Amino acid sequence: MSEEKKDIVIEFQDVTKVYKLFKNDKQRFKAIFLKNTPYKKKFAVNHLSFQIRKGEAVALLGKNGAGKSTILKMITGVAYPTVGKITVNGRVSALLELTAGFDGEFTGRENIYFRGQLMGLSDKEIAELEPEIVEFADLNDYIDQPVRTYSSGMKARLGFAINVNIKPEILIVDEALSVGDNEFKKKCTAKINEIINEKDVTFLFVTHSSSTARSFCKRGLVMRQGKLMYDSDIDDAIEYYERMTEEDAAKKKGKGKGIFEQ
Numbered sequence: 001m002s003e004e005k006k007d008i009v010i011e012f013q014d015v016t017k018v019y020k021l022f023k024n025d026k027q028r029f030k031a032i033f034l035k036n037t038p039y040k041k042k043f044a045v046n047h048l049s050f051q052i053r054k055g056e057a058v059a060l061l062g063k064n065g066a067g068k069s070t071i072l073k074m075i076t077g078v079a080y081p082t083v084g085k086i087t088v089n090g091r092v093s094a095l096l097e098l099t100a101g102f103d104g105e106f107t108g109r110e111n112i113y114f115r116g117q118l119m120g121l122s123d124k125e126i127a128e129l130e131p132e133i134v135e136f137a138d139l140n141d142y143i144d145q146p147v148r149t150y151s152s153g154m155k156a157r158l159g160f161a162i163n164v165n166i167k168p169e170i171l172i173v174d175e176a177l178s179v180g181d182n183e184f185k186k187k188c189t190a191k192i193n194e195i196i197n198e199k200d201v202t203f204l205f206v207t208h209s210s211s212t213a214r215s216f217c218k219r220g221l222v223m224r225q226g227k228l229m230y231d232s233d234i235d236d237a238i239e240y241y242e243r244m245t246e247e248d249a250a251k252k253k254g255k256g257k258g259i260f261e262q
């Protein structure tokens with residue numbers, strides 16, 4: 001493998017993800033047995049190719065339905081491409097569904113081990129990280145209570161604490177910075193800044209907020225209806241995204257096609 005290729009931690013090669021949309025649950029059930037059951041194709045991602053190198057901080061910009069969440073699901077292995085190839089090199093920590101993956105009967109402390117094992121860590125590695133995770137979550141005595149007794153905010157704090165403290169090689173954040181009160185939000189933001197300032201950590205951030213993207217990222221990928229429209233440094237990408245959004249708004253008001261549909 002060349003030195004240039006070694007640096008690539010995420011690569012999409014002509015990736016397409018198609019979802020089958022059925023008229024109702026009955027049609028969906030019929031499709032299990034009958035191949036000719038009618039459905040509509042939804043191209044969530046359409047012939048997508050890009051590379052992200054080790055240590056890059058990249059924002060994925062796009063409106064709802066642009067394909068951003070599908071990209072994250074495929075990187076984390078929750079979904080798979082219909083065609084194309086995806087390569088991911090490194091331990092991925094994803095701040096997506098912070099409250100998912102907990103066992104309600106386990107205590108918060110037991111769930112640290114449970115989640116850590118799911119992420120591929122050994123018990124020894126988790127034991128070394130446990131004090132830092134417990135301190136960061138700041139749940140006090142609740143850390144030794146069953147997670148079913150937690151509020152959604154408490155679960156999110158624990159989920160965030162686990163994901164940012166497992167020494168990720170690739171950190172993925174899907175607008176998950178609004179966790180808890182203002183003091184905890186500042187703590188989360190500071191921790192993410194600390195992680196992405198480490199040379200070898202790759203950061204992928206999905207957001208609608210241009211200002212937040214600019215504060216964390218150096219590069220931006222602009223998505224629209226499953227296609228990569230623009231890939232450049234963050235300032236140029238944000239400018240393109242905002243112009244594209246303005247054009248879409250103008251079209252909705254009946255002012256004709258914008259430059260992005262010519």
